[in-house]
Amino acid sequence: MIEVELHLQGSEFQLNAEFSVPGHGVTAVFGPSGCGKTTLLRAIAGLEPDAMGSARVNGKKWQTPHERLPVEARRVGLVFQHPSLFQHLTVEENLFYGAKRLENASKPFDLTELILILGIEKLLKRHPGSLSGGELQRVALGRALLAEPKLLLMDEPLSMLDQASRGILIQLLERFLQQIDIPVLYVTHSSEEVARLADNLVLLSGGRVTACGPTTTVLASLNSELSRSENAFSVLQGRISSKELPGLLCVECSDGIDLKVPASETMVANHYNLGRAVRLRIRARDVSICLERPQQSSILNILPAVIVEISTSSDSGSRVIKLDIAGMHILSKISDYSVQQLGFHTGQAVFAQIKSASLV
Amino acid sequence: MPQDYDIAALIITLRLAATTTIILLIVGTPIAWWLANTRSRLRSTIEAIIALPLVLPPTVLGFYLLLAFSPDGPVGRAVSVVGLPSLAFSFTGLVLGSVIYSMPFVVQPLQNSFVSLGNRPLEVAATLGASAIDRFISVVLPLSKMGYLTAAVLGFAHTLGEFGVVLMIGGNIPGQTQVLSIAIYDHVEALEYGQAHWLAAGLLIGSFLVLLMVYGANRRIHLMKKA
Structure with a gap:
């Protein structure tokens, strides 16, 4: 289970997110721009120092009202909206940045296979500055996975890409995210991405969770804002x-x-x-x-x-x-x-x- | 031809500039980091204090340092309590004065460099399991290379050209506290223009070569980023 109850008081914005979803498969966090999706994801990762409350991932306490595990001890994979590779390292060095720091690596991925699946075998020696947006995101995904996260957080990873690379990447995610044994929280405002990727759905609106559960059930509920919107x-x-x-x-x-x-x-x-x-x-x-x-x-x-x-x-x-x-x-x-x-x-x-x- | 005491002045100057730069890079890093990241209200005050040497006449700074270093001054008394020799008219005193005097030239480039780095690379490194010190060494330092180079060159060059503060607290003792800029001044005072030329032209060419190397390195780093 992934159990979250996090509160954050921003200057113009309040996050009061409470939900629990199964500790496997892909859960989409869906909502309009500015509803707090990214803040929620950052708070779960531990990157929002002012976030109060608790977060538990498959039994492991990441945050309680009294205590918080530092980000580096959480084993959280994070793929940002803007690809964020280290500019001073090659693609290969980026890939292994997290893996190198693992104390007891269980190596759930076959490295050669992962590199082939991500289609980055030709990029390994290059510097991030010369890569396209789609390539950068694929390397960022590989880097996060090789650090063997207990939870993978993805923040609109496709939104900065052009149509063609988005098409390629979403196909890859569709096949790949179901295979890996890591729960995924996937922030998006695209109904297509929800339909294609999500087993579970958390609807977020104005910093609050308005519905949460299996995708088909949540989408079929008439109580959510989404079902009443033009985009239902x-x-x-x-x-x-x-x-x-x-x-x-x-x-x-x-x-x-x-x-x-x-x-x-x-x-x-x-x-x-x-x-x-x-x-x-x-x-x-x-x-x-x-x-x-x-x-x-x-x-x-x-x-x-x-x-x-x-x-x-x-x-x-x-x-x-x-x-x-x-x-x-x-x-x-x-x-x-x-x-x-x-x-x-x-x-x-x-x-x-x-x-x-x-x-x- | 330069005299022996001119060579001594050159060596003292280089030693002073190098020592000051190394100390400033070490001391300046946490200060610049704090200034770049803090949300504290104290920030503007600390920034203003560090920037003071930029606007103050060096003689003002030198005057207060001299007072502080004197046997009755706060620093002088502390030093004598610990049993160390007096700071006034000593090389250690010069280093201390130069560290304060050149501080903004090191802290500001570092601070700018840390600010432009942004939080993102550090956040990524943290999620990938890097501890705070690890993040600094593996991400901040390599990405701030240019900032450190600029800070080192500015700190070194500024200390090299120091005159007023040294004159006030160093006392112009040849072979001990006499630096190049003051040696040149002495030569000119004594109408020894030939010797003044040796030193002045040497300083000019040396400074030019150092800056040339820095800008060359700068250009290479930029080209590398684009490649």
Whole structure:
């Protein structure tokens, strides 16, 4: 378990973060800019001397109200938003900076393999000044991992990168973060990164944790600010069940429930084998609700659903409706007017029209 | 041709400048570090005190030091209690005076260098398991190389050119406390322009060569960073 209860009184900002998440897998800390995500991460690492409270990582006390472990004794891996390699050291020397200082190294990583996975084998003798942003972040990740951290903290590691290197790095993270035996706290404000990487989700708003739990559950809750915002989305997990339709993949998300999602030919050929586990992201505003099954619609995914919950009306005159589709929960955002006109109520059997679902 | 006592003045000057610089680099590091990182209200006061020699006429500083070093002065009394020889008109006294006089020339470049370093490299080093001393040696020192070089050169050069303070507390004793700048002054006073030339031109060329080396090193470090 990672148990955090930290308070920090800044001049214009207050952090009162309390949450606990499983001590393995990837937990995303999600929230708008300025909500205190970075401060929270720094406080957990021990870099905010004024942070009060307690933090425990898999039983080890990093901070209690009476005592705090110094940063260097915590074994915390930190990858900053701005790549922060030591300018006076080569890539190789940077990589081993932490590893060299370990007293009893257990060497969980095969060095050659790690360097290959990160794709930095050609950079080892170079100085950080000559590396691209993506390369710097990959070296920074390698350096943090080789120090064998008990918890890996990542602060929007992709936000400074261009689209292409972001694409490469997120694929790497997706595969790699699941393999390693280190819990990860991953700060982001990108729903795509949440959908692709996060097993668990902590929602942060104005310095407070508003929700915390498994990603799919948190996203399906109507109580969070996120679900009421324009960016509300759901994440479904499934397996590729068919590649026969041209330009489409069938993803089985629940018994007998197939969703058809667009996929390019090359992606289908190279990447997606039958049975492969994938995640889908569905934006709430892309889901509409019909009382009867629409006939001859261009929308591919029309599924029987039951209304579980309807939110109160928001300022913008829209409501979020939580739907149950064979045990999965997805959100739909529709206008208050439609809810009134069609007389939607909880427990009602309806049809969900999913205009688009994307593989992430 | 330079006389024996001119050579002695040269050696004393170099010894004084070198000793002062080494002491200042050691003493100045924690002071500069504290100034660069503290949030204490005392900071401005300490900064102002350290910068005083920049604005004070050296004779003012020398005058107060002389008073302090005199047998009745606070420092003089402390020294005699411990049983050490008097500081006034001694080489040790000159070193002490020079350390105070050249302090801002060493502390300020170091402080600037520490400030521009920022917290990030230190935070990274801490998360990677480096203790405070380890962080200083493995991260701060190498990244502040230019700051230390500048501080050392400025401290050395400034001590080399010292005149007023030395004159007040050193007493111009040839072979003991007479430094180059004062020897030149004496030669000029005695209308020995030839000998004054030897020393003055030597100092000029020597200083130029030192600065040339520093700026050359500076350029190499910059080029290395870009490579």
